[in-house]
Amino acid sequence: MMNDMTRVERTVDSKAIKIAANNVQVHYGDTHAIKDVNVEIEDKTVTAFIGPSGCGKSTFLRCLNRMNDTIDICRVTGDILLDGEDIYDKRVDPVQLRAKVGMVFQKPNPFPKSIYDNVAYGPRIHGLAKNKAELDEIVEKSLRRGAIWDEVKDRLDAPGTGLSGGQQQRLCIARAVATEPEVLLMDEPCSALDPIATAQVEELIDDLRKRYSVVIVTHSMQQAARVSQKTAFFHLGNLVEFGETGQIFTNPEDPRTESYITGRIG
Amino acid sequence: MALSWILLTLLALAVLGYFAGRSRALASAEGDARALHSLPSYYGYNVALTALVPALGLLILWLLVQPLIVNNTVSGMIPDTAIAEGSDRGLVMSEVRRVAYGLDGAIASGLLSEVQARNADADIEALTQSLKDAGQVLTQDISKPILLAAQKYRSMTSTGSTAMQIMVLVVALLGAAFAYIRTHREFRARNVVEQGILALLLLAASIAILTTVGIVLSMLFETMNFFQLHSWKDFFFGSTWAPNFRGGSELSILPLLWGTLYISVIALLVAVPIGLFAAIYLSEYATGATRSIAKPLLEILAGIPTIVYGLFALLTVGPALVSLFGDGGALGLGWMASSNAVLTAGLVMGIMLIPFVSSLSDDIINAVPQSMRDGSLGLGATKSETVRQVVLPAALPGIVGAILLAASRAIGETMIVVMAAGAIAKFSGNPFEAMTTITTRIVSQLTGDTDFASPETLVAFALGLTLFVITLGLNIFALYIVRKYREQYE
Numbered sequence: 001m002m003n004d005m006t007r008v009e010r011t012v013d014s015k016a017i018k019i020a021a022n023n024v025q026v027h028y029g030d031t032h033a034i035k036d037v038n039v040e041i042e043d044k045t046v047t048a049f050i051g052p053s054g055c056g057k058s059t060f061l062r063c064l065n066r067m068n069d070t071i072d073i074c075r076v077t078g079d080i081l082l083d084g085e086d087i088y089d090k091r092v093d094p095v096q097l098r099a100k101v102g103m104v105f106q107k108p109n110p111f112p113k114s115i116y117d118n119v120a121y122g123p124r125i126h127g128l129a130k131n132k133a134e135l136d137e138i139v140e141k142s143l144r145r146g147a148i149w150d151e152v153k154d155r156l157d158a159p160g161t162g163l164s165g166g167q168q169q170r171l172c173i174a175r176a177v178a179t180e181p182e183v184l185l186m187d188e189p190c191s192a193l194d195p196i197a198t199a200q201v202e203e204l205i206d207d208l209r210k211r212y213s214v215v216i217v218t219h220s221m222q223q224a225a226r227v228s229q230k231t232a233f234f235h236l237g238n239l240v241e242f243g244e245t246g247q248i249f250t251n252p253e254d255p256r257t258e259s260y261i262t263g264r265i266g
Numbered sequence: 267m268a269l270s271w272i273l274l275t276l277l278a279l280a281v282l283g284y285f286a287g288r289s290r291a292l293a294s295a296e297g298d299a300r301a302l303h304s305l306p307s308y309y310g311y312n313v314a315l316t317a318l319v320p321a322l323g324l325l326i327l328w329l330l331v332q333p334l335i336v337n338n339t340v341s342g343m344i345p346d347t348a349i350a351e352g353s354d355r356g357l358v359m360s361e362v363r364r365v366a367y368g369l370d371g372a373i374a375s376g377l378l379s380e381v382q383a384r385n386a387d388a389d390i391e392a393l394t395q396s397l398k399d400a401g402q403v404l405t406q407d408i409s410k411p412i413l414l415a416a417q418k419y420r421s422m423t424s425t426g427s428t429a430m431q432i433m434v435l436v437v438a439l440l441g442a443a444f445a446y447i448r449t450h451r452e453f454r455a456r457n458v459v460e461q462g463i464l465a466l467l468l469l470a471a472s473i474a475i476l477t478t479v480g481i482v483l484s485m486l487f488e489t490m491n492f493f494q495l496h497s498w499k500d501f502f503f504g505s506t507w508a509p510n511f512r513g514g515s516e517l518s519i520l521p522l523l524w525g526t527l528y529i530s531v532i533a534l535l536v537a538v539p540i541g542l543f544a545a546i547y548l549s550e551y552a553t554g555a556t557r558s559i560a561k562p563l564l565e566i567l568a569g570i571p572t573i574v575y576g577l578f579a580l581l582t583v584g585p586a587l588v589s590l591f592g593d594g595g596a597l598g599l600g601w602m603a604s605s606n607a608v609l610t611a612g613l614v615m616g617i618m619l620i621p622f623v624s625s626l627s628d629d630i631i632n633a634v635p636q637s638m639r640d641g642s643l644g645l646g647a648t649k650s651e652t653v654r655q656v657v658l659p660a661a662l663p664g665i666v667g668a669i670l671l672a673a674s675r676a677i678g679e680t681m682i683v684v685m686a687a688g689a690i691a692k693f694s695g696n697p698f699e700a701m702t703t704i705t706t707r708i709v710s711q712l713t714g715d716t717d718f719a720s721p722e723t724l725v726a727f728a729l730g731l732t733l734f735v736i737t738l739g740l741n742i743f744a745l746y747i748v749r750k751y752r753e754q755y756e
Contacts, residue, residue, distance in 0.1 A: 070643060072553065099646030109637035112660045121655070122645040172641070179645055 018043040018183060018213040019064060024078035026059055026068070033059050037078075037239045039232055041183075046205060046214045048228035048245065050221060052260065055234040057217045061185050064215065065101035066094040082183070099126055102181030106188040108168035110160030110175075115152050118160040118171060119143060122179035138178055146174025147204045166197020173204060177212075184208060186216040190223065202227050221261055225249050233257045272431055276321055276438055280314040283442040287313030287449050295451040304456035312455040315462050316445035321438035328430045336422045340415050348411040358412070365397075365408055365416035366423070372400035384421070386414060485734065488727035496721040501728060507691035507702075509711065509722045517725045519732055521691040525701035526733075529612045529687060530676035532697065536616025537676075538669055541623025548624070549631040550653055561628070568621040576685030579614040580605070584686060587613075591698060602698040606688035609697040615682050619672045626671065630664030631657060663747050670744035674737040680705040704733050 019041040026034035034056045041047050049057040059068070066087060068074040080087050087097050099122070110118050119139045122128075129135035139156070143149040148170040152163070160171055169189060176184060186205070190198040205227050208214055218224050224231055225245060232242040233254075241248060241257045252258045284307075291309035295301035302309070341359050349358050372378040377400045382388060394408050408416075449455070493501070496517055504518030544564060548557055584605025589595050591602040602609075634657050642652040658665070688700020689710070711726040718724065 065644065067640065067644060070640075095646055095648050097646075098644055103640075103644035105637060105640060105644070107637055109635070109641040111638060111641065111656050121642070121647075125645065125647050125651055125655075175641075176645065 015042040015044055017041070018083065019215075020079075020081045020084075021060075021063075022079045022081075024060070024063060024076065024080060026056070026063060026077075027075040028059075028071075029073045033237055034063070035237045039239060039242055041213060041215060042230065043213045044209055044211070045230055046209050046216060046228040047230040047232065048224035049215065049217045049232050049234060050219075050224050050260070051234035051240075053219070056237040057232075057234045058187050060234070061187055061215060061217050064183070064185055065098045065103055067098070067103065069094055099179050100181055101183045101185060102176035102179060104169070104173050104176050104184065104186045104189050107192055108165055108172050110163070110168050110171050112159065112161055114157045115143075115160045115163070115171060116156040119175050119178050121175060126179060128178075128180070142174040142178035143171075145177050145204075145208070146170045147200060147207075148174060164197075166193045166200060169193055169197065169201060170204065173201070173208075177208070181212065183213045183215065186214065188217050188219060191219065198223070221249070233260060235260070272325065272434060275435065276318060276325075279438050279442060280318045283313035283317045283446065284310035286442075286446055287311075287455075290446060290449045291451065291453075291455070294449070302451045303454050304459075308455040308459050309449050309453070311459050311462075312453075313442055313445040313449065315459065317438045317442035319462070319465075320441050321434050324437050325430070325434050328426075328433070332423070332426045332430065336419060336426065339422060340419045343415050343418055344411055348409060362412055362415045362419055365412055366419040368397045368400070369416060369420060372397055375400050384417060386417060388413070482731075482734065485727050485731045488724055489731045492721055492724035492728045495724065501725070505693070507707070509725070511720065511722050515722055515725075517721065519704070519729060521693055522702060522704045522707050522729065523732075524693050525608070525687070525691065526677055526703040526705070528608055528697070528701065529615065529683060529703060530673060532609065532612025533615035533619055533676045533679075534669065534673055536613055537619035537623050537672060540616075541620045541672075542627055542665065544620065544624040545627035545631055546653055546658075549628050550649065550657065561625075564621050565625055566621075567618070568625070570618075572618065572679060572681040573685075575614050575618050576681045579610050579682055579686035583614050584610045587698075601696075604688070604700060606686060606700045607698050608687060608701050611683045611687035612697070614686055615676055615679055618679070618682065619676060622672050622675060623668055626668035627661070627665050630661045630668065633664070634660045663750065667744040667748035670740050670747070674740040674744075677740070678705060678733065678737055680709060684709060704729050708733075 017040045019039075021037055021039045021041075024034055024037045025032070037060060049061060051057050062068045063076050063080060064087075068076060076088060082097070082101065085092070111121065113121070116139055119142050120129075120135055123135060123138050129138055140149065140153075143152065148167055151167060152158075152171075160168065163171060169192070173184075173186075173189070189205075190201050193201065202223065205214055205216065209229075216224075216227065228245045230243065231245040231248040233240045233248065233252075233256075235256050241252060241254045243253075248257060249261060252261065288306045288310035291302055291306050292299065299306050337359065340362060341355055344355065344358055344362070349355060369378065369383045373380060373383055377396045378393075382393075390408055390410065390413060393413070397408075496515075501517055501519055503520070504516055505520060506516040507518055507521045509515045509517060548561055548564075552560060584607070587607065587610055588602050588605050590597055591599050593600045593603070595602070638656050638660055639652055642656045643649075647655070683703045684706045687702060687706070689702050689706065690700045691702050691707070692699075694701065708726045708729050711723055711729075
């Protein structure tokens, strides 16, 4: 476990708090899925959520851009502050919020449109480009940031669904980046990818950290150790432990964390 | 022995065979079912099926072929002189059959003995009288050749059916015996039964297909008859529809096709937006509870018989339109003279098609993966932006297919147009005028006293075949579109 952690330089100096969650509870019908979670997510940092299946990490991630609103039976209480503003406040438009807090999903989900239109989708909706030239520029920049420009620049009119799985996922990341979000949420973005595509996406995540706050849910502890600076360990709906990634993986405070990362529970 | 007795005997044989095969299989395994290749009942089914299927096949074949042979032989016996002027061999043959059945009936009621019925030299007048006494219908007095032919007909039929009964039973017994002897614990009865099931399913599928072919062929022959009597150029390229039973009709499909397409287009203009929007509401916006009530309610519309829609058009929609657009109507336009109009039929047909479009589109929209919607919502799109820009494009091929299927229903619809569109065949762009369609003309050409040798009647088959080709083409095109784009998001 230790030798995986040498790749990412760990910056310990504290940064501005981007998202602060206080006493967050989530109920799915009668199920209490998230219990009393408090967490502070820093700007320009990769934060990893780890934990066994069904522990609530994806549910919590979906609270951060109110994607849970689309599920009828889901109820969220507590405060989640983005730059000090409560995102569950009535005055906040969830649609605007999701433009600021982008999301990449577990399964690559390009729209059945051309590669260009996939990336241009967000900018067009939000009116980010004044004209075609600006839109072209945004698309190219986003595809470059998604580390897929070189592979697709000659076939921007080809359907996005025709790409390979790894390319599709990077296209989805480029699509999310194109709306200029402040936070990027990633729900197990590599679970459907092979090791090479995974490495490409991980490299990309590390690069995205320069501009965005990234939150990634992952089942792979190696991946969490490789890409993140902060790690949160969820278990049975509780946030068990949250801290520096190095600290969590080498010297966890909670016995449950230690059991999980050494493979005894999960 | 009547047909039902043969069937019952076969069935009894099959049941016996089932138990015999089953017990023989068990005996060959010394009572231990685990030592058998298949479950004991499979051995039973094997014997039953082997007894039943070939025998039934032979029975059906015999029933189809025997009348052909008998008819041919008997009709060959009738001398040309026996065929009256203005009549033909077919009419004489039906007379022969009537006499034969009459003899059967007379024997059954005891007025004739079997010997008298078979007597070739019988007194014809006495025979005719006894047939009339027996209440048998005769169209004319029996002549000598007809009597002889009828007697031959009777004897061949009765010999044939006796032979059939014997052959069918022999085949059934042979089949049962063959399967019974083969029954052994090593025998793979399960696989044989599997083959039998496959054959059954195949038979059902081919009956459906063969029926379609049969329908097309029957229409094709009548259509060819029509084109021998009437020029195909007038039918396809003429401009007037004016059937006249005294001859000299102009029978062009074009004015009818125009009416059909015009009404269908109006119907689709009504049905497609409303149906599609209803589908979008139901699948994207409605809560589970609303959906579970609204969807069945909408689908009730599809269960209303079209004649009821016709009444609705006649009594409600037509008069309402006249009071809007007619002389002295609310709009004061005076455009619409009668409630029978293209617009009336189109509107009502559109209402009929709404559930058709909405139900199919709803299924198709639901099949778009949730991940598409999540992806769009996650980028900060609203619900309607998501529907418009992601869900509908992904579902479009299926929706186009649904619309084309609705179009082919609109083109084939009859009752609503009969009652609401009027009966005037003409080219006109005015939706307030009465027009007529292919289907209503088929009905009117074939109802009443019809003579199947005149082009005015036979034109119905040509119209029907053309309609069939159009709707078939639309359906094939719809299926092609649906298939071609189906896997786009998988």
